Amino acid sequence: xxxxxxxxxxDLFLTSSRPITALEMRRDLxxxxxxxxxxxxLAPEQIPYISKEYAQQLEFTGxxxxxxxxxxxxxxxxxxxxxxxxxxxxxxxxxSIRIGDIRRGVSMAMKMNNRAVKxxxxxxxxxxxxxxxxxxxxxxGGYPDKAxxxxxxxxxxxxxxxxxxxxxxxxxxSQYAKAKEADGKxxxxxxxxxxxxxxxxVIRIQLDYLKNPEEAxxxxxxxxxxxxxxxVAKFFQKLNDYSSAIQFLxxxxxxxxxxxxxxxxxxxxVYADIIGEDASxxxxxxxxxxxxxxxxxxxxxxxxxxxxxxxxxxxHFLRCPNNRDDSQAIEMxxxxxxxxxxxxxxxxxxxxxxxxxxxxxxxxxxxxRLYMALKQYREAAxxxxxxxxxxxxxxxxxxxxDVLYSMYTELRSQKIKIPTEMATNLMILHSYIxxxxxxxxxxxxxxxxxxxxxxxxxxxxPAHVVxxxxxxxxxxxxxxxxxxxxxxxxMLMRPEYRNSIDLKYKKKxxxxxxxxxxxxxxxxxxPCPNCxxxxxxxxxxxxDCKNTIPYCLITxxxxxRDDWSVCPKCDFPALHxxxxxxxxxxxxxxxxxxxxxxxxxxxxxxxxxxxxxxxEE
Numbered sequence: 184x185x186x187x188x189x190x191x192x193x194d195l196f197l198t199s200s201r202p203i204t205a206l207e208m209r210r211d212l213x214x215x216x217x218x219x220x221x222x223x224x225l226a227p228e229q230i231p232y233i234s235k236e237y238a239q240q241l242e243f244t245g246x247x248x249x250x251x252x253x254x255x256x257x258x259x260x261x262x263x264x265x266x267x268x269x270x271x272x273x274x275x276x277x278x279s280i281r282i283g284d285i286r287r288g289v290s291m292a293m294k295m296n297n298r299a300v301k302x303x304x305x306x307x308x309x310x311x312x313x314x315x316x317x318x319x320x321x322x323x324g325g326y327p328d329k330a331x332x333x334x335x336x337x338x339x340x341x342x343x344x345x346x347x348x349x350x351x352x353x354x355x356x357s358q359y360a361k362a363k364e365a366d367g368k369x370x371x372x373x374x375x376x377x378x379x380x381x382x383x384x385v386i387r388i389q390l391d392y393l394k395n396p397e398e399a400x401x402x403x404x405x406x407x408x409x410x411x412x413x414x415v416a417k418f419f420q421k422l423n424d425y426s427s428a429i430q431f432l433x434x435x436x437x438x439x440x441x442x443x444x445x446x447x448x449x450x451x452x453v454y455a456d457i458i459g460e461d462a463s464x465x466x467x468x469x470x471x472x473x474x475x476x477x478x479x480x481x482x483x484x485x486x487x488x489x490x491x492x493x494x495x496x497x498x499h500f501l502r503c504p505n506n507r508d509d510s511q512a513i514e515m516x517x518x519x520x521x522x523x524x525x526x527x528x529x530x531x532x533x534x535x536x537x538x539x540x541x542x543x544x545x546x547x548x549x550x551x552r553l554y555m556a557l558k559q560y561r562e563a564a565x566x567x568x569x570x571x572x573x574x575x576x577x578x579x580x581x582x583x584x585d586v587l588y589s590m591y592t593e594l595r596s597q598k599i600k601i602p603t604e605m606a607t608n609l610m611i612l613h614s615y616i617x618x619x620x621x622x623x624x625x626x627x628x629x630x631x632x633x634x635x636x637x638x639x640x641x642x643x644x645p646a647h648v649v650x651x652x653x654x655x656x657x658x659x660x661x662x663x664x665x666x667x668x669x670x671x672x673x674m675l676m677r678p679e680y681r682n683s684i685d686l687k688y689k690k691k692x693x694x695x696x697x698x699x700x701x702x703x704x705x706x707x708x709x710p711c712p713n714c715x716x717x718x719x720x721x722x723x724x725x726x727d728c729k730n731t732i733p734y735c736l737i738t739x740x741x742x743x744r745d746d747w748s749v750c751p752k753c754d755f756p757a758l759h760x761x762x763x764x765x766x767x768x769x770x771x772x773x774x775x776x777x778x779x780x781x782x783x784x785x786x787x788x789x790x791x792x793x794x795x796x797x798x799e800e
Contacts, residue, residue: 521556
């Protein structure tokens with residue numbers, strides 16, 4: 184083995200049957216001079232490749248002139264060796280620049296299609312402070328950020344401006360912006376600062392130079408810049424626009440400064456409105472104490488509530504005068520008690536609502552809302568029933584319906600049993616609402632059936648006894664329910680009602696009573712969904728199984744198993760066929776007043792869950 188004596192090894196390889204091994208050994212050992220000498224005799228065709236490898240080593244060690252020589256020797260100018268020749272040409276370009284022949288190197292790099300060559304040559308030129316040529320190569324190579332960076336170093340702002348649309352580096356945009364600002368070209372500077380996402384400088388330029396506070400405000404809101412908000416606040420302070428100044432001080436998280444400004448210039452309500460519900464308890468307490476001193480009980484209470492000083496909040500709400508603020512104050516008092524769940528404060532508010540504090544009982548709706556806030560649903564249900572009854576007595580049937588419906592759904596969501604009185608009243612009121620819908624749609628038979636149900640409970644409609652009975656007579660007669668029409672016409676002839684009948688119907692009603700026609704088909708029947716007993720369609724209490732049957736929100740009839748669906752918004756049952764037919768011309772649920780589409784309605788194959796007792800006792 185001749186591990187150390189390479190010359191002896193070479194001599195022996197040359198005298199062997201495979202002398203080319205001597206060349207291979209010198210290449211493996213990176214002995215390029217010896218390899219080139221051997222190649223001249225053993226393999227002249229290898230000289231370009233050995234020259235390239237030798238040139239790469241010389242470039243690595245910094246021997247640029249010799250590297251250039253060997254890169255030049257490496258070029259074959261043969262079509263099949265294009266990649267090899269490009270590598271050598273790139274080396275020639277780099278080495279030419281390295282040894283000072285910049286024109287040759289740049290010219291070669293410019294002509295080559297290889298981006299990496301342009302980048303490498305540009306980098307060398309940049310290190311040599313040849314900025315103009317470097318920037319051109321970066322630009323031609325498709326490196327706009329690098330090109331712009333070098334153009335900036337040689338202060339070629341025109342070229343930087345041309346490249347700006349392609350530049351992604353915020354740093355370059357910022358450098359360009361500073362140069363434009365220094366030149367007094369403030370619009371260009373603002374645009375460049377925006378591209379650099381340097382929002383504070385955008386805002387500063389808009390305020391200090393372009394005098395465009397609207398744009399500055401827009402940028403602050405868009406960017407959320409804290410420093411920018413401070414600048415805008417100072418700008419508005421100089422203009423004595425304290426409301427705007429306070430707004431931007433709050434945006435810049437300078438709440439103490441905003442508070443002092445509000446206090447000094449009597450702008451505390453503005454500050455209180457701006458600060459919203461995202462501030463600290465200390466901020467809220469400062470505002471509450473200010474309004475307490477000003478005897479503004481509503482706002483003092485509001486901010487004591489926000490800083491969770493519930494007793495002081497309630498005290499101020501209950502001191503509000505009986506004016507336009509009274510309703511809002513009571514609502515906020517209810518919210519206060521609902522949040523703190525303090526029995527003592529709850530009793531204090533109940534006493535106030537009942538009139539025991541000032542001798543003025545408040546609207547029952549507030550007591551209802553208080554019970555709801557306290558999650559005392561049974562008490563709320565009793566109060567809702569009272570409210571609905573008062574609305575009903577006053578003739579406000581839709582209001583009464585909506586109060587009961589709202590309470591009905593709340594109890595259902597809490598899985599509390601619906602009181603029978605509430606469920607019955609809701610059913611009767613809903614029947615009244617359905618009358619107008621069916622008559623409007625020209626379905627007088629359905630309207631008449633609902634009017635009969637309402638007329639049978641006429642005592643619950645004291646404000647409209649005669650009009651309701653009159654409508655019942657007319658609709659029943661029109662629908663062929665002659666016996667029912669006669670019965671309610673006879674009722675209208677009683678002395679207490681007779682003189683109140685509308686004159687245009689009076690003769691017709693008198694004729695119905697004088698010449699009674701008692702022919703009337705029996706009401707159709709449908710099976711009870713619980714026991715299948717056949718009972719009249721509008722009857723909702725089954726005499727066989729004793730169950731109360733859910734009723735259809737469209738027709739008021741009792742539900743049947745094989746035609747079941749529900750409103751997709753309120754989950755109230757409806758006969759599927761009737762609901763789909765109804766939605767062909769209407770899109771509002773008569774029960775919950777929500778907008779619904781037929782595509783949302785699904786037929787329910789097994790309605791058992793809707794037939795089970797709802798809620799707990």
